[in-house]
Amino acid sequence: MPCDAKSVAAAVLSAADTITAHRDELVRLDQAVGDGDHGENLNRGFGFVRAALEKSIPDTPGAVLKLVATTLIAKVGGAAGPLYGTAFLRAATALGDASELTADLLVAALRAALSGVVARGKAEPGDKTMVDALTPAADATGTTIADILTAAAAAAQAGADSTVPLVARKGRASYLGERSAGHLDPGARSTALLLNAFAKAANT
């Protein structure tokens, strides 16, 4: 089945539903090491994304992701807004004006998203951030979109789980020093949730 702008928009909408369903979980995770706003902010941002896509769906997959990016940057604030906004913006740029998403474009988009987040947030693997989930996800390979996203989602969740013992070196959790160890990073978890939602959408 071709993956056109409508399919990508549907995947984004299902990701928005996932964020809503996991809002409280992300709030709890962020309360442990930060200020507890991650679930609320992402849910608020994806609420605006949902409203924008329900009004009209842009013509290409890249344009859909660009709309996600600009909405998150404009509406979320905090660190999550610019970081996820940059991720979607770079992914959108990687897709160009292709009318359909392909496996090759998807791989390029994932890698572009990672390099965008690293450039903006300056975090490295092991800093206990979303980069720990996105880095292994960007290495995912496969012959179909569904295969790649399934592998990316699994890698992202494993990456997120690996943040538990880490001491945070970036973001608000870094203020806790050693006390940040023993907690799952909320940004890594939300990255895994988003990729898992995309994978589910690709498999249906």
Next chain:
Amino acid sequence: MKKIINEPADVVVEALRGLGLAHADLLRVGFDPEVVVRVDAPRPGKVAVVSGGGSGHEPLHGGFVGRGMLDAACPGAVFTSPTPDQIQAAVSQVDGGAGVLLLVKNYTGDILNFETAAELLAAEGVDVRTVVIDDDVAVQDSLYTAGRRGVGGTVLVEKIVGAAAEEGAGLDVCERLARVVVANTRSMGMALTAPTVPHVGDPSFTLGADEMEVGIGIHGEPGRRREPLADATGIVAGLLDPILSDLPFTVEDRILLFTNSMGGTPLLELYLAHGIAEEALARKGIRVERKLVGPYVTSLEMQGMSLTLLRLDDELVRLWDAPVHTPALRWGA
């Protein structure tokens, strides 16, 4: 959660509406995006001083908009930095053609959003500079943290730089001055209770009846360590010692002492703590020449306090004393 609110999602907008009504003589409030702007802005030829950050720290920043301090403030969601479009909107309403100075507290989100806004503004031809405030000695400033947080010192930077801009100082002077104040300011805070973020509904952390959190920030994030509750003398010493040794402040230094409530600590306790701090500094031969006591950089209803010391010189004293007329700080005007 018991709070005087309607819908948690509407807290910031409704509070801004109230701020605008209460202080219509000093400022105007814009919505979508949310900005607080000095009523007589833009002032042609004056450097515009703009700050902003998450809400929940009132009166920071909106309460410091007015003559002799901020030209505009960008209030984000509770404990969440503002977005680039808010910052751009604020700047466009106050830019008087002499340049814009952004005063930014050092948090990952604030840095990212102000950085994005500054890039966009520069692309539009606005002469925009950014000074980052990072006065919190509780955080080790190293490669292994996001760097020191901007806390109580923010109000001192905004007052002093605002005074200079009001006098007609140019953008270079204002920027340099902001860096001087940041370089000479150190803070440390502690908490007895945690704040409850409206959209979360329960306290950000829990403390036993005999515990306190030391080295806290202003967002309900846990502090550096948890300690047995001390008395006021012990608490003040626990805040002062790391501040004094960090700059370091030494005998004969002239300083401004800012004793800040985190929102839930009453003035009775705050003045008690201030007295202990001022006397302790006097015993060390440090000259407390200016003082500020009150809830100015808060963390919702958190009980707790912070101390901020600023090393003064004649220029800083003069600018501190200069007239200011804002909702939260007013003298000489």
